[in-house]
Amino acid sequence: MINSVHQFSAENYKGEQVNLADYKGKVLLIVNTASACGLTPQYEGLQAIYDKYHDDGFEILAFPCNQFKEQEKGTNEEIKSFCDLQFNIKFPLFSKLDVNGDNAHPLYKFLKSQAPGIFGTEKIKWNFTKFLINKDGEVVSRYAPITKPSAITRDIENEL
Template sequence: MTKTTTTSKFYDLCPLDKKGQPFPFKKLEGKVVLIVNVASKCGFTPQYEDLQELYKRYHDKGLEIIGFPCNQFGKQEPGSDEEIGQFCQVNYGVSFPILKKVNVNGSDADPVFEYLKNEKSGMLGFKGIKWNFEKFLIDKDGVIHDRYSSLTKPANLDHTVEKLLNKK
């Protein structure tokens, strides 16, 4: 069975993990994925707790959450990749992958976010990422189900995640 162009493009993406090693999205095939641009010194930083709860509740059923640290919004992610990983683990018990710090907007935006923004624009057709903790929910076929603003609490995605996980 051949995947659609949209689907294969998502799985062709290969960002870097916090150690600079490839993190191929190919290994996410058949899973529901939540991608979030994160920051340690932001008013939304406590969302790490809800993200971890969502991850614990649904990881064994096929949910993957991937955090991409970003320092483009108010310089709220100033640390090194190692410091960011330690912060997430120590303060919020984060066990989902936190990848290498990236830019999400501009000419040097990470290809993952270029792809996500082009596939699913935000409110009023705005393509750019507006702030930290913007979220993209991808279904088991690699298709972006929806895009959520920073104001959307991860706990509010519970029902949608469950529905996507149960979809055959």
């Protein structure tokens, strides 16, 4: 039975498999991202909370997704370059993946089942939906795309 994000792996932007068990003992924020979205400036807020809490055992895992009005059209390398140039991100960036539908990555199927959205729907509605994961790999909370990273610092602190 799957009960932890630590039971999954995913490709980083270089195409290398990353075992999420490598993050055991860390608090995670998993976010589906896009480079051409009105919410893209949230990268700045994500980097700010990463800088603030990383040394305390906090990681952000960014998963680019092109399922919302094709706002992430680039290659993995182009996405990484954009994130570095525009926002100087230091947190891990993964390969582009699907969060909804038949081809949704198994990690996202798990996240949605553990923390459904409003009215119990599991579907991810837009870019920058965020999932807070505790040190044991369990889903603690799901946050709407419009929720600014700074608005969840108290929840992060509670898990650290």
